[in-house]
Amino acid sequence: xxxxxxxxxxxxxxxxxxxxxxxxxxxFYYNEDLSLAEIAANVGITRQGVRDxxxxxxxxxxxxxxxxxxxxxxxxxxxxxxxxxxxxxKISAENRKNGLSRExxxxxxxxxxxxxxxxx
Amino acid sequence: xxxxxxxxxxxxxxxxxxxxxxxxxxxFYYNEDLSLAEIAANVGITRQGVRDxxxxxxxxxxxxxxxxxxxxxxxxxxxxxxxxxxxxxKISAENRKNGLSRExxxxxxxxxxxxxxxxx
Numbered sequence: 001x002x003x004x005x006x007x008x009x010x011x012x013x014x015x016x017x018x019x020x021x022x023x024x025x026x027x028f029y030y031n032e033d034l035s036l037a038e039i040a041a042n043v044g045i046t047r048q049g050v051r052d053x054x055x056x057x058x059x060x061x062x063x064x065x066x067x068x069x070x071x072x073x074x075x076x077x078x079x080x081x082x083x084x085x086x087x088x089x090k091i092s093a094e095n096r097k098n099g100l101s102r103e104x105x106x107x108x109x110x111x112x113x114x115x116x117x118x119x120x
Numbered sequence: 121x122x123x124x125x126x127x128x129x130x131x132x133x134x135x136x137x138x139x140x141x142x143x144x145x146x147x148f149y150y151n152e153d154l155s156l157a158e159i160a161a162n163v164g165i166t167r168q169g170v171r172d173x174x175x176x177x178x179x180x181x182x183x184x185x186x187x188x189x190x191x192x193x194x195x196x197x198x199x200x201x202x203x204x205x206x207x208x209x210k211i212s213a214e215n216r217k218n219g220l221s222r223e224x225x226x227x228x229x230x231x232x233x234x235x236x237x238x239x240x
Binding site: 013087101103108118 | 188190197214221228
């Protein structure tokens with residue numbers, strides 16, 4: 001069972017739709033990086049039981065993304081914000097080259113700071 | 121039972137987690153603007169049955185937003201994109217005032233077009 005990094009972002013988006021038990025198992029496995037055996041020892045069930053519970057919870061997360069597509073929607077936004085930051089950097093450089101308008105400089109800083117604050 | 125405009129955006133985000141029946145009722149009621157009596161006549165159940173089904177589906181949508189908060193998250197992004205477009209417009213005006221760099225002009229157009237394409 002390979003650990004899937006995508007799961008952590010799905011957990012961030014949709015985790016609250018899982019039971020607290022399911023969230024706990026995924027959190028142990030993905031965020032705390034415990035092994036199945038360690039989780040089994042912690043919670044007092046079999047390794048196979050932990051494995052099944054994690055698989056089931058992962059399926060629920062994948063199913064939600066397949067239905068709702070909100071992680072994909074956010075990724076598009078993130079890519080767009082990256083492009084916007086890149087444009088703002090270029091404006092700033094071009095502005096510095098051409099006689100330096102203080103106002104343009106301030107506005108590019110503001111664009112970058114907004115884009116950065118939305119990129120979490 | 122007042123029609124709630126917020127429901128249409130919740131339906132857009134989370135509708136795929138409802139049953140097709142629930143989606144159909146909410147779609148009739150909110151998007152097609154049919155009355156409870158009209159929906160009841162269409163689907164062959166009582167007006168009270170339609171009303172209960174719609175209430176239940178609305179509760180599910182509100183519950184999902186309370187858990188996941190993804191509509192709120194997207195609204196923050198939309199507000200930030202509006203601010204970015206506003207800054208780009210100001211840069212463009214300032215740039216025009218100060219000797220007109222073609223490159224800055226093109227870059228502000230690009231920022232606005234990216235921000236607009238993400239604002240759906």
